[in-house]
Amino acid sequence: MTTKDTSITIKQLALSIVAVFFLGLIAWQIWKAEQYNTAISLTEIANSYQTEGDLQAAEETYLQALKMFEDLESKQQMAETFGNLGLFYANQDNLEKAEQMYLSSLEIFKALDNDQSTATQYDNLGSLYAIRGDRKSAEQMFLASLAIFQELDDEANIAKQYFNLGNNYYLSGNLPKTEEMYLNSLDAEETLKKSLQDNEILASQLNIEVKYDNLIKLYIKQNAWSKAEQIFHRKKAFNATEENAVLDKYTNLGNFYLIYNKLPQAKQMFLKGLEIDKALDNKPGIANHYSNLGIVYANLGDLPKAEQVFLKSLEIGETLTDKTGISEKFDRLITLYIKTNRWQQAETIFLKKMQIAADEYKVLDKYLNLGNFYLENNNDKLAEKNFLKGLEIAKALDYQTGLALQYSQLGSIYLQRNDLSQAKKMYLSSLEINTKLENFIGLANDYTKLGIIYLNSDVKQAEAMFSKRIQLDETSLQEDNIDFDNEEQIDLATEQAMQESLATSYTQLGMLYAKRDEKPEAVDMYFETLKIDIAKALTDKTADLKLHKQIDEASILKQIIVKIDNMEVVSSDDLLEYYMTLGNFYANRANNTDAEKIFLKGLNISKALNKQENISEYYAKLGELYNNTPQAIDMFIKGLEIDKVLNNQANMSAKYLRLGILYANQSNNKDAEKMFLAKLKIDKTLDDKAGMAISYSNLGAIYAERGDGINTEKMLIKALDTNKILDNKRGMANNYANLASLYTKVKGYWQQAEIMYQKELEMYEALGDKITLVRKYANLANLYSKRGESAKMEKLLLKALVIDKTLAAKNRMTYLYSALGSIYAQRQDWQSAETTFLAGLEIEQKLISKANIYSNLGIVYKYQKKLPQAKEMLLNSLQIFEELGSPNTNKIQHLLDKL
CATH class of the missing domain: 1.25.40.10 (Tetratricopeptide repeat domain)
Structure with missing residues (x-):
């Protein structure tokens, strides 16, 4: 082979290698694109699982998608998936995991300079901290979100963040700041609504009425009626x-x-x-x-x-x-x-x-109307008198429709009085006439009421009546065969009454079959009732969910109806699970009346089917619904008694916990202690260390309330030791914080308190929870300030400042610069004080804080003998305070006069 041939061969080989490399690169890119599309599809599937209520599958699929995005280093999609998981966990009330997801999402969005999404995650974190009751952290998050949305000129979200801040300040008891935020929110929303006046759909989605009403209520709470009146005028004038x-x-x-x-x-x-x-x-x-x-x-x-x-x-x-x-x-x-x-x-x-x-x-209906009038006003005697008069006239004139109506209303009076013999007589007379008239609306009511009456004496007749009521719906209603007294449509109230009587018939038949131990037939009837109950729920106009509850339960309910119609679900377990979902649908919309009805219905069905575990679950649900009331305690105790019979120790532990919290909330620490101790005993039996840590912590809180420092310390140390075994750093952080708080209150224990605070900081540093870490640095710095330990205070504030710079948390940075400036001013380190205050002023946007910084700088310049600069700063401060009508105006003027 010649040198030339060798050269050609090498070139060909090189070209082949290059070709292979590019082919490999193309194949890699194709694979990467396929993986990306698969991960996107998984996210959509996870969304679907969540909508359908399959939460375990949803979580697994979200995590699978997240892993693929991480492998592909797709930062945007990673951030979005972390955010979705945050919402998912928040919906399950798993706030700890939700917080971790939101923080991960936030960190990536910030690195990507995606301001809109960064602000949204701050908003999510603010809502989470608000739910947790951590007002300070909530404030910091909402302020951070607000600052970004202001830079983006996003009026809708600006209004939202002002409103969130207002609510947060209200819950903190800071009414002046509440007023300021509510007014800002209202201003922003009015501006936005005016700009959308040509877009009725978007404008209608604004909830500006709430903004007006909250301000009015706030002013009334403060007895500021003139201000309340002004906002009321403003509300009326806006659209008039x-x-x-x-x-x-x-x-x-x-x-x-x-x-x-x-x-x-x-x-x-x-x-x-x-x-x-x-x-x-x-x-x-x-x-x-x-x-x-x-x-x-x-x-x-x-x-x-x-x-x-x-x-x-x-x-x-x-x-x-x-x-x-x-x-x-x-x-x-x-x-x-x-x-x-x-x-x-x-x-x-x-x-x-x-x-x-x-x-x-209609003159013929005079006494019927009068009877109804008295019945509606709870005067059954005069109602009966008028119905009987109307009955005589209707008989004399052969007014059959009137006769049936009078008989039916008299039947309702006697049924209410529990005079079943007379009630039966009236409804049978009404039934006879309605049958001749083919008045299906009247027949539906008669069959249902007669079924209820026969339940006490003749079960077979009761079954026959309920069956006829159902048959009436299945034939006549579906064939549009109904005589509506010559009306073309049934009014809404009549339609609801028809559906209610149908649901009652299905339910009562279910109860009858259950008593006869015909469980499959009973379950079939209950499923029919469930369909009617769901249909009613889907007409519920209360669309607003409670804060952070974002599961689309309406979609879940629609899916349930499809499953029932397709015979995909037939078991009693499915039935009772779906009634639980339906009850949650109402509860999450703060419709406690209908939630209670549904949970009670689920409870009664569970009892009829002898499903003891479900009975316990429904008692627990009712306990949650009744919240901090004696009824709630009663429900949890009833559920607990069933759990004891079933020896369901995990459920017993959960109910002891809820009862302990309820007793503690009612300041009944004696019974609270009993419950927490009972829970602890079970947790030890089950070797449930996470449960044990919670029990120890709760007992520590009880003993702290009593002022029993020895037992408080003992329980908190046990909780800490247990969390160490679990490597639960967040739990450990809370335990360290509680121990620090305990030691702070005991004279001579400051050194131990300081150690605990430092340990708490170590936990948050290990967790990488920068936002909480900054807050904890500031809290400990405040304690050092009270003790006059400015060097330690300075060290912590500088640490917090480093983190806030990475988080671009401008509002918090201003506070830190101001606090550091004050330290340097106390040391008479005027150069450092000036530099620090100026750094705070550069990023400060809010007028009151800006005015304070100007005044601080004025004082610094005064001591530096820089009188022209001092005067300039104090005049800037004075101008802002005068515009705000602040009482600080006089103080600043006094400082100026002394220059």
Whole structure:
């Protein structure tokens, strides 16, 4: 082979290597893209699992996606997945894990200079700390979020952060700062809403009403009625036309004072409005003012005057062509007569209302309407009397529809009185007529009520009645075969009543089958009830979830209905789990009334099916719902008794913990101690070290409350030792903090306290929890300040400052610069003080803090004999304090006068 051939071969080989390298690179890039797409798909699957309520699968899939993003070094997606996991854990009330995820997300977003997402994670952390009750940390997070959103000019989120800060300050008891933040939030939201006036959809999503109402409530709490009135005016004027704002001014103000039971002021406003409307001959306005004055006089106890103005209101209202609102005016006078036991006058006004307000007043239904009127007002005797009169007339005139209605209403009266014989007689008569009339709405009610009556005497007949009610729905309703008394549609109230009677029939049949030990048939009936209950829940308009609860339970409920229809779920365990989900749906929307109904229904079904473990779970759910009340304790005790029979020690431990906390919250430390000790005993049996650490900590808190320092220390050290075995650094940090707090209160134990504080710091340093670490540095620095140990204080503040610089936490940095500047000023190290205060001033945005820094600099320059600079700084401070109307204005002026 020649040298030339060798050269060609080497070139070809080199080219082949290059080609292979590029092919490998392309293959790697293709693989990387495939991995990335797979990880994105996993995230979407995890979202779907979470929506469907499969939380274990959701968590596993999120973590799998996160691992792939980490392997690919895809920082943006890592940060987003950490954020999703934070929300996921927060939804499960696992705040410790949620915090870790949010912090990881925050750190990456900051490194990526993704300001929007960084601010969002600060917001999430603020909400988390607020839930935890850590007001200071919450404030720091919300301020950090606010600062970024301000730089981004994101008005919606600026308004949100001001509102979050306002709520946080309110819970901290700092009402001046609450007012400041609420006003800022309101200003931002008004500006935003005006800018969106051409976009009705986006504008409608703003919840500006809450901002107005919170400010009003805040001012009323402070007895600042003039300020409350100003905000009320502002609220009314924001959406009103200029003309309406003038005409409605006194009506609105009167109603405002009426709402808050300020009756003399309300009366004054309504009288002023009445005077103006009389001058303008505005008869609708005159009628409204008389009616509103009637409410005021009635609440003041001047019933004759109230009656007089109510009658004047109705006298004018009856002459108007537009009868809008007249029904309400009649009702006010009727209520007055009922309160004074003047039933005859109430009846007269009611009949007048029926004649004027109804579209068609049927003379034949006079006594039926009167009976309903008395029934609604809890006067069953007069209701019975009128129904019986109506029954006689309907019989004489062969008015079959009226007859059926009168029989049915009489049946409801006798059923309420537990006169089952008479109730049965009435409903059977109603049933006979409704069958002839093919009045399916009436039949549905009759079958259900008769089923309930027969439950006490003839179970087979009860089953037959409930079955007929269900059959009626399955045939007639679905075939649109219903006679609605010549109406084309059922009104909402009638439709709800129909569904309620259907659900009752399914439930009662389920109970009957369960008693006969026909469990599969019972479960089938309960599933049908569940579908109706879910359908009702999905019409619930209470869309706002509690803070941090972001699971889309509505989607989960829809999935459940699909599963039931497809026969994918048939077991009693599924049934009871879904009722739990439905109860949580209401509870997370703060709809405790419906949540209680559903949990009670789940409890009763569990009892009927003899599902002891589920009975215990439902007692626990009701206990959570009842919160810090005697009812809550009763529920947990009932659940605990079942757990004892089942020897379910894990559940017993959980309930002892809840009972201990409830007793402690009621200052019943004796019973709280018993519960925590009982929990500890079980935790030891189960070798549940995490549970043991919690029990020791709780017992330490009880003994600390008693002032029993020896036992407090003993329990906290045991908790600490247990957390050391678990390597639970966060738990250890809390134990060190509690021990430090204990030692701080004992004279001569400062050295031990300081050691504990230092150990606490070591834990947060090991956790890499920079945000908490800064807060802890500041807390310990504050203690050193009280002890006059400025060198140690300076060292900690400088450490905190280094971290805050990496976190770009400008608001906290300002505080740290100010504190450090004060240390240097006390040492008369004027150069260092000047440099430090100037550094704080450079990043300070808030006026009050800015004014304080100017004044501090003025004092520093004064001692440096730099009088022109001192004067300039003090004048800057004075100008800001004057603009704010601050009492510090006089102090600064005094310093200037002395220069």
